[in-house]
Amino acid sequence: MDGFEPKxxxxxxNWCAYAGADLAGISRIQYPPNLRMIRVMCSGTIDPLYIxxxxxxxxxxxxxxxxxxxxxxxxxxxxxxRRKVSLVKRLLSQLGVSPQRIRLEWVSAAEGQRFAQVVxxxxxxxxxxxxxxxxxxxxxxx
Amino acid sequence: MDKKIKxxxxxxxxxxxxxxxxxxxxxxxLDLASLAEIVFWPTAMDFxxxxxxxxxxNEIDISLYHGTVRTSEHExxxxxxxxxxxxMIAFGSCSCFGGIPGLCNLTSREEIFETAYKETPSTVNPxxxxxxxxxxxxxxxxxLPELYNDGKALPQIVDVDYYLPGCPPAVELIxxxxxxxxxxxxxxxxxxxxxxIASDKTLCDECPLTKENKMISKIFRPHEIIPDPKRCLLExxxxxxxxxxxxxxxxxxxxxxxxxxxxxxxxAEVKDQGAKMISAIxxxxxxxxxxxxxxxxxxxxxxxxxxxxxxxYRFTLPVALINRRIKEGG
Ligand code: SF4
Ligand code: SF4
Ligand code: SF4
Numbered sequence: 237m238d239g240f241e242p243k244x245x246x247x248x249x250n251w252c253a254y255a256g257a258d259l260a261g262i263s264r265i266q267y268p269p270n271l272r273m274i275r276v277m278c279s280g281t282i283d284p285l286y287i288x289x290x291x292x293x294x295x296x297x298x299x300x301x302x303x304x305x306x307x308x309x310x311x312x313x314x315x316x317x318r319r320k321v322s323l324v325k326r327l328l329s330q331l332g333v334s335p336q337r338i339r340l341e342w343v344s345a346a347e348g349q350r351f352a353q354v355v356x357x358x359x360x361x362x363x364x365x366x367x368x369x370x371x372x373x374x375x376x377x378x
Numbered sequence: 379m380d381k382k383i384k385x386x387x388x389x390x391x392x393x394x395x396x397x398x399x400x401x402x403x404x405x406x407x408l409d410l411a412s413l414a415e416i417v418f419w420p421t422a423m424d425f426x427x428x429x430x431x432x433x434x435x436n437e438i439d440i441s442l443y444h445g446t447v448r449t450s451e452h453e454x455x456x457x458x459x460x461x462x463x464x465x466m467i468a469f470g471s472c473s474c475f476g477g478i479p480g481l482c483n484l485t486s487r488e489e490i491f492e493t494a495y496k497e498t499p500s501t502v503n504p505x506x507x508x509x510x511x512x513x514x515x516x517x518x519x520x521x522l523p524e525l526y527n528d529g530k531a532l533p534q535i536v537d538v539d540y541y542l543p544g545c546p547p548a549v550e551l552i553x554x555x556x557x558x559x560x561x562x563x564x565x566x567x568x569x570x571x572x573x574x575i576a577s578d579k580t581l582c583d584e585c586p587l588t589k590e591n592k593m594i595s596k597i598f599r600p601h602e603i604i605p606d607p608k609r610c611l612l613e614x615x616x617x618x619x620x621x622x623x624x625x626x627x628x629x630x631x632x633x634x635x636x637x638x639x640x641x642x643x644x645x646a647e648v649k650d651q652g653a654k655m656i657s658a659i660x661x662x663x664x665x666x667x668x669x670x671x672x673x674x675x676x677x678x679x680x681x682x683x684x685x686x687x688x689x690x691y692r693f694t695l696p697v698a699l700i701n702r703r704i705k706e707g708g
Contacts (some may be wrong), residue, residue, distance in 0.1 A: 255437040267612070284660075285653035288699040306669050315668045318676055319660040327652060332704040369704045 242296035242362040246355070247282045249313075251346050253301025259348030267352040270359045271299060279303070280313025284324045289336065291328070294371040297337045297362035299355065304342040314342070328372040334365055383439035383563055384412075385495035386418035386430070387469075388459045390452035391479045391529065392445030396470040397421040399546035400442075406553060413559050414440075418459075430458050430506065438462045442469040445694070446479040447530040451523035460536040462567075462675040465568065467555075468532040471545040471641045476696025478545070483695050483702035484687060487527045491521035510704060531696050541574040545641035545693060546628045551575055573612075576626030580645055582610075584625040585632050595665050598680035600636060611637045612662065617689055623647065641693050650699045661684070 248254040254275045262269065279302030300321060309344040311326055319342065326333035339358040343351045349350050386401070403410060405518070416423065417438060418430045420530065441463035447453050460466055471477040473513035484488070491508040495501060511524045532538055542551060556577050561567055577584060590611045598615045605614050611632065612618040620632070631638050644651040664680060665671060671679075691698050 283652055285652060285699070286655040288650060288653055292699045312668070314658050318694045319663060319680060320508060320656055322677065322680045323656045323660060323683065326492065327656065327682070327690070330685075330698070330703070333700070345427060363451050370700065 238298070239360065240360060240363060240367060242270050242367070244270045244272065244297040244299055244362060244375060245290040245295045246271045246272055246301065247276050247286060248299075248301040249279040249303060249344075250275055252303035252307065253279070253341070253351065255345035256301070256343040256347045256351040257334045259345065260352045260372050261348075263348050265348055265352040266369065267356045268359050270362075271355055278308065278313040279317040280308070280315075282364050284327075287321075288328075291337070291368060291370050293334060294368070295371055296365070296368045297339065297358065299358055300338070301343050301351070303338070304341070304344055307342075307344065307355060331367070333370060336361060336362040336365060381549035382415045382617050383413060383428060383559060384417045384437060385414035386433075386438045386441040386459060386463065387421070387423065388418060388430070388441060388443045388455045390443065390445030390456065390473065390532070392421075392470075393478075394421050395546040396444035396472075398419060399470075399544075399549065401416065402549050403552060406556065407514055409556055410559075413556065415562065421637075425457075428457070430462070433462045435461055436462070436464055438564070440465045440467065442467050443532050444470040446472040447526075447532060448479055448482070448533050449525050451521040453526075453535055454523075456532060457537045465539045465562075466536065467540045467542055468538045469542050470547055471643065471693040471701045472541045473532040474541045475694040476529050476531040476701075477693050480531070480580065480694070480696040481692070482529045485703070486561045487525055489524075493504050497586060501651060519679070523673060528702055529696050534696065539571055539599050540569065541572075541576075543574065543642045544627055545577055545609050548630060550628055551626055562575070574646070576624050578646065579625050579629070580631075581620040581625040581638050581642065583627060585610070585620055585629050587611065587632060592662075593664050593666065594662055595679060597663070605635055605637055611635070612658075617659075617683070617696070619651075619692075620688075621658035622690070637693050640690070643694055643697075651694045652686070655690045656686075 248257060279300060282300060287298050302317050307313055308314045321340045327337050329335045341354045381628045418425050430530060441459040443456060451654060462499060463488050472479055479594060495503050496506055496509050509522055513520050513523055575653045587610045588608055590702040592613045595616045598613050600616060605611055605616060616637045618637035620638045623640045624645045624646060627642055644654060697699055
């Protein structure tokens with residue numbers, strides 16, 4: 237898909253993934269500008285509603301970044317995240333939205349390089365998928 | 379009381395369970411009859427659409443509409459009723475949220491025609507003739523309502539004053555309409571617009587079973603387990619929509635030891651019943667030491683939920699944030 241720049245909403249936890257993104261920034265590691273990041277205290281606080289709403293409002297992909305399993309600042313938030321994200325993927329694929337449009341990654345505060353790499357990879361994947369049809373559907377059905 | 383209100387009961391795609399629920403008022407139906415003159419109720423009496431069309435603007439005091447808006451005729455009835463009624467109530471889950479017929483949003487009109495008029499083994503239709511909204515046969519012009527691609531809830535079509543959810547609404551909730559009607563008759567006063575005639579809290583709040591904050595790792599379908607009649611069904615592994623569902627039904631299903639299917643829709647704070655239920659399930663479906671679980675094992679755990687849309691949005695797909703199946707990559 238030439239010239240298509242996907243709109244990707246990212247939810248990143250304050251303690252790991254967001255800090256990792258920060259590190260990527262400080263270290264001047266380049267990654268494409270398609271990600272619009274929202275900081276949350278813990279990936280476990282990401283309500284499935286946020287993901288659905290992002291798609292409903294026209295996102296082409298949703299990226300979720302949390303701490304590595306076992307490293308959650310709040311003990312077990314990311315286990316919940318893992319289950320939630322898996323359920324939302326199942327739900328969306330039943331609704332005809334490719335589950336590849338959601339990416340869950342564990343990124344520590346020290347992994348700036350990895351953050352840039354997984355985000356770049358994900359953006360590429362969503363580019364392959366093309367624009368989300370939900371955007372047009374929403375417009376059609378008012 | 380000699381003054382009576384004019385009451386109309388109209389319908390969309392309905393199973394008529396909502397009509398039966400009104401008749402289930404039993405002797406109280408006489409109270410209703412003494413309060414109200416019924417000016418339109420095609421399921422129960424011999425009314426035609428033309429009877430409704432003859433009624434003037436705002437001449438009906440209260441109208442109830444049950445069923446999903448699925449065809450152009452359903453939409454027409456909704457508009458007619460709205461124009462002619464001072465107060466319009468969405469009656470039953472189909473009307474409030476789209477209901478079970480709203481699950482049609484998982485497919486499309488073309489696919490439905492394809493199945494019904496072509497693929498079913500009992501169908502012989504080589505020319506693939508499907509219902510048309512207009513046709514002329516031997517000089518006669520015939521029309522049919524148009525089947526819409528999407529099922530819709532009443533508030534997506536017209537302005538709705540009150541909601542009385544339930545599939546069908548519980549008799550105790552329908553009874554609550556009677557004092558509202560009486561008060562309206564005597565004083566002209568009505569509850570605030572948008573009132574949902576039900577509880578404001580979740581079903582779990584009124585559920586008689588005990589929650590122990592236990593995790594579950596196995597999901598049972600209702601026929602696979604004889605549940606402990608005192609403990610929360612969800613905590614016994616039976617998918618119960620209680621945490622994501624509005625109370626008010628008197629926990630009817632739970633009292634029969636069947637899980638809640640969510641017919642009362644979500645509470646006012648919840649924007650999307652399915653999202654709420656996913657959160658609830660994500661908190662409880664797991665094992666104590668999850669670090670040891672591989673991704674595959676987690677997937678296996680969640681794979682036990684076979685039909686997320688049908689389970690989480692059984693009654694509310696048309697009003698969900700993402701309210702129909704789209705076709706991405708087929
Ligand atoms: S809400 Fe339930 S009982 Fe009422 S019409 Fe719909 S399916 Fe039937
Ligand atoms: S989940 Fe179901 S069984 Fe458990 S408390 Fe809530 S309503 Fe009752
Ligand atoms: S228990 Fe649930 S499904 Fe049963 S009537 Fe109440 S809200 Fe509806």
